[in-house]
Amino acid sequence: MFPTPIQKSARWAQIGYKLLLPMALVLWLLPLIGVAVTSVRPAGDLAAGNYFGIPSSFAGVENYTAVFQNSPIGWYILNSFKVTIPTVIGAVALSCLTGFALAVYNFRANLLLFFMFIAGNFIPFQILMVPVRDMTLKAGMYDTTFGLVLFHVAFQTGFCTLFMRNFIKGLPFALIEAARVEGVSEWKIFTRIVLPLMRPAIAALSVLVFTFIWNDYFWATVLVQGQHAMPVTAGLYALNGQWVAAWHLVSAGSIIAALPPVLMFFLMQRHFIAGLTLGATKG
Amino acid sequence: MIPAPAPSLALWKKHKGTLTPWLFLLPGLLMFAIYVLIPIVQSIWISFHEWDGLGDKAWIGLGNYIELLDDDTFYTSLKNNFLWLVLYLLAIPGGLAVALFLNQNVMGIRLYKSLFFFPFVISQVVVGLMFTWFYAPDFGLFSALIEKLTGQQIAILADERFVTYGIIVAGLWPQTAYCMILYLTGLNNINPEQVEAARMDGAKGLKLLWHVILPQLAPASFIALVVTVIGSLRSFDLVSIMTAGGPYGSSQILSYFMYEQALSEYGYRMGYGAAIAVVLFLIMMVFITLFIVRMLSQERNS
Numbered sequence: 001m002f003p004t005p006i007q008k009s010a011r012w013a014q015i016g017y018k019l020l021l022p023m024a025l026v027l028w029l030l031p032l033i034g035v036a037v038t039s040v041r042p043a044g045d046l047a048a049g050n051y052f053g054i055p056s057s058f059a060g061v062e063n064y065t066a067v068f069q070n071s072p073i074g075w076y077i078l079n080s081f082k083v084t085i086p087t088v089i090g091a092v093a094l095s096c097l098t099g100f101a102l103a104v105y106n107f108r109a110n111l112l113l114f115f116m117f118i119a120g121n122f123i124p125f126q127i128l129m130v131p132v133r134d135m136t137l138k139a140g141m142y143d144t145t146f147g148l149v150l151f152h153v154a155f156q157t158g159f160c161t162l163f164m165r166n167f168i169k170g171l172p173f174a175l176i177e178a179a180r181v182e183g184v185s186e187w188k189i190f191t192r193i194v195l196p197l198m199r200p201a202i203a204a205l206s207v208l209v210f211t212f213i214w215n216d217y218f219w220a221t222v223l224v225q226g227q228h229a230m231p232v233t234a235g236l237y238a239l240n241g242q243w244v245a246a247w248h249l250v251s252a253g254s255i256i257a258a259l260p261p262v263l264m265f266f267l268m269q270r271h272f273i274a275g276l277t278l279g280a281t282k283g
Numbered sequence: 284m285i286p287a288p289a290p291s292l293a294l295w296k297k298h299k300g301t302l303t304p305w306l307f308l309l310p311g312l313l314m315f316a317i318y319v320l321i322p323i324v325q326s327i328w329i330s331f332h333e334w335d336g337l338g339d340k341a342w343i344g345l346g347n348y349i350e351l352l353d354d355d356t357f358y359t360s361l362k363n364n365f366l367w368l369v370l371y372l373l374a375i376p377g378g379l380a381v382a383l384f385l386n387q388n389v390m391g392i393r394l395y396k397s398l399f400f401f402p403f404v405i406s407q408v409v410v411g412l413m414f415t416w417f418y419a420p421d422f423g424l425f426s427a428l429i430e431k432l433t434g435q436q437i438a439i440l441a442d443e444r445f446v447t448y449g450i451i452v453a454g455l456w457p458q459t460a461y462c463m464i465l466y467l468t469g470l471n472n473i474n475p476e477q478v479e480a481a482r483m484d485g486a487k488g489l490k491l492l493w494h495v496i497l498p499q500l501a502p503a504s505f506i507a508l509v510v511t512v513i514g515s516l517r518s519f520d521l522v523s524i525m526t527a528g529g530p531y532g533s534s535q536i537l538s539y540f541m542y543e544q545a546l547s548e549y550g551y552r553m554g555y556g557a558a559i560a561v562v563l564f565l566i567m568m569v570f571i572t573l574f575i576v577r578m579l580s581q582e583r584n585s
Contacts, residue, residue: 002470002478002496004487006387018389025398028381031413031456032401034424038416051422094311101307111582113308115575120319122513122571126541126560130329130553131322134336154318157311186303215406217520222546233408237524240412247416254409265404269397276461277468277503 039063039251046247063252071242072227073253076235080260082145083152083220083231084213088206090153091160095205096198098157099164100190104176114165121158125218128155136223145229148220152213160205163278167201168194204275207268211261232257323564330557335550347558357559360535363447364516364566367536370451371458371515375507378462379500383492385463386470396467403460411524414453415440440526443533450521450534458514462507469503470496509574516567537563 006017026033034052040060041050050056068074102114132151133142141147171194179189220234230238236257243249265272295302330347332340351357385396402410417425418439429437439449473496481495497504519538522528528535528543537559545556 001386001475002473002491003383003386006389017387021389021392021395024384025395028399029401030424031410031417032405034417035413046422052424052427094314097307098311101304105304105307107301107304110304111579113312115579116320117315118578119571119575120315122509122567122574123319123323124517124538124560124563124567125519126538126556127326127564128319128322129326129542129560130336130545130557131325132318135317135322150314151318154314157315158319161311190307211404215408217406217408217523218542221523222542233406236408236412240524245422247419247422250412250416254412258405258409261404261406262401265400266397273400273464273468277465277506 035251035254038247039255041248041251043246043248046245059248060252063248064256067249067252067256071239071253073232073235073239073256075227076230076232077256077260079145079229079235080214080231080233083148084210086149087152087156087213088209090149091156091209092202092205094153094157095160095164096195096202097190098161099168100194102161102165103168104173104194114162117158117161120155121162129222133222142223143225143229145224145231147223148229148231151219151223152216156209156212160209163205163275164198164201166278167198171197200271200274203268204271204278207264207272208275210264211272214261326557326560326564329554330561332554334553336545336553337551340554343554347555350555351558351562356532356535356540359532360537360540360559363534363536364563366447367451367454367515367518368512370448371454371511372508374455374458374462374511375504377455377459378464378507379466381459381463382466382470386467396464400460400464402457403464405457407454407457407520408524410453410457411521414449414456414521415525418449441530443530446526446530446534450525453525454515454518454521458511461510461514465503465507465510466500469500473499505577512570513567516563516570537566 006014009017037055038051040058040063041055042057042059042062045051045053045056048056098117102110136142136147136151139147141150175193176189179193184192214231215233216231217233217237220231221237224230224234227235236253239253240250243253329340331342331344333343333346334340381399385392385399417423420426420436420438420441426436426438429435437445439445477495477499478491481491486495517538518536519542522534522536522539523542526534528539541556541559541563544552544559
């Protein structure tokens with residue numbers, strides 16, 4: 001193990017390390033802590049100049065209720081779910097198929113397609129913006145959650161294919177060969193043999209894509225204009241403009257918007273990290 | 284299943300081997316082509332036109348690109364993109380340092396690791412708002428700190444000298460967390476025998492890190508490099524949230540400059556925007572190609 005386990009160090013170093021940990025954490029999360037504290041601060045504190053001290057009273061309930069009552073944030077959150085969940089399902093489903101094709105079959109264009117998916121995943125969004133916006137407008141899907149879903153599914157397929165293909169490559173190929181010898185059809189090999197083994201990959205991808213899409217801001221502003229379809233990222237920005245210097249409300253809104261992916265992360269931590277660090281251990 | 288008519292069945296049987304992978308690929312490939320591949324070509328095409336997004340496109344050849352060469356904001360954006368690219372790389376050693384700090388087995392360390400990773404899970408919109416508040420004169424924690432230290436207030440986001448650095452620091456926060464998690468995973472999979480052998484030989488500290496540990500972390504470093512370079516050039520959200528390119532365009536970057544031109548409140552300039560996007564695309568393609576060449580050689584070796 002590197003660095004040397006702290007248990008092998010002197011007693012004072014061990015105590016020092018255990019003291020340093022929480023201090024480093026507080027420093028690291030200072031902006032977040034600041035926002036969390038501000039979100040429960042009464043409006044009066046801000047007016048009186050009490051920005052960083054202990055809040056004079058706990059106004060969390062008032063602030064969060066005010067955010068939900070005076071703004072469409074609940075609606076925005078609903079929109080975010082309407083964009084995120086279908087995207088997760090669509091992108092994972094498509095990439096199970098493409099990943100299987102690229103992992104199992106040897107054909108001439110295989111590597112070319114694989115690297116095309118990877119490259120596509122790295123390009124700047126701006127090179128797609130004008131045509132995708134135009135296409136969405138013409139198809140009558142501008143300003144709808146469905147228009148966003150279609151784009152996200154297509155774009156995420158790049159990353160998801162990379163992920164699924166590498167995962168399936170790691171499965172024992174002998175299973176597939178044995179099934180072929182017994183005359184099992186390719187489709188059945190996919191659904192009966194490979195798909196059940198892909199559960200961990202599907203779980204990891206689902207949490208990752210959920211977080212990516214929930215946090216998307218660019219496409220939410222490009223493909224949506226009105227409140228009725230606006231996801232919470234773009235909505236929060238719009239609200240920020242209305243709540244000038246009402247930091248207690250901005251903070252509460254920020255916490256609300258950040259909560260779903262944070263919960264997702266904590267519930268599915270193992271899968272999330274397994275997905276994110278794919279390839280970080282072997283070449 | 285409905286039995287297919289005989290000729291097509293024969294045809295299917297004959298080409299089954301070659302057709303099967305394409306059938307699996309079809310839905311994904313189709314979506315990817317419609318929304319990613321074709322739009323790239325379209326954007327390049329549009330960049331040779333004057334277009335407001337509604338009427339007819341007027342061919343102006345390289346007109347948009349020539350105009351770009353005369354546009355001060357373009358140069359500011361290029362300079363800032365370069366700053367982003369270089370400073371963002373700090374996330375890699377930063378992430379490694381945090382990972383080394385946290386790679387211990389003490390009580391509650393798992394929770395510490397998750398909490399350190401937190402900034403990456405949060406939307407950049409929220410990160411942007413947090414740091415806006417952090418920097419805000421009178422309100423912000425950071426600005427209060429600066430005032431204590433220097434005796435004067437500095438409005439980071441309103442000061443042309445500091446604004447880009449201020450935004451990059453906000454971006455480094457989640458990016459460092461990302462690199463940290465890559466390195467933590469890498470450290471977890473280090474070959475303990477090699478480390479022990481090196482320790483027997485008397486290697487320790489930085490020497491051990493440099494000669495034994497870092498080579499084993501190479502895959503993690505490569506991924507950290509890829510996601511950091513791509514992330515720095517793709518960044519958009521923070522600039523949009525924190526400054527909208529201001530003050531006076533001093534924090535512009537190509538991605539936001541493009542967005543602003545294409546969907547500007549003074550009229551849509553899709554052609555000009557597309558030209559900016561093409562420039563950004565070409566810059567990124569240089570890096571993407573380098574990364575892919577390296578991945579390809581790994582793929583061939585395995």
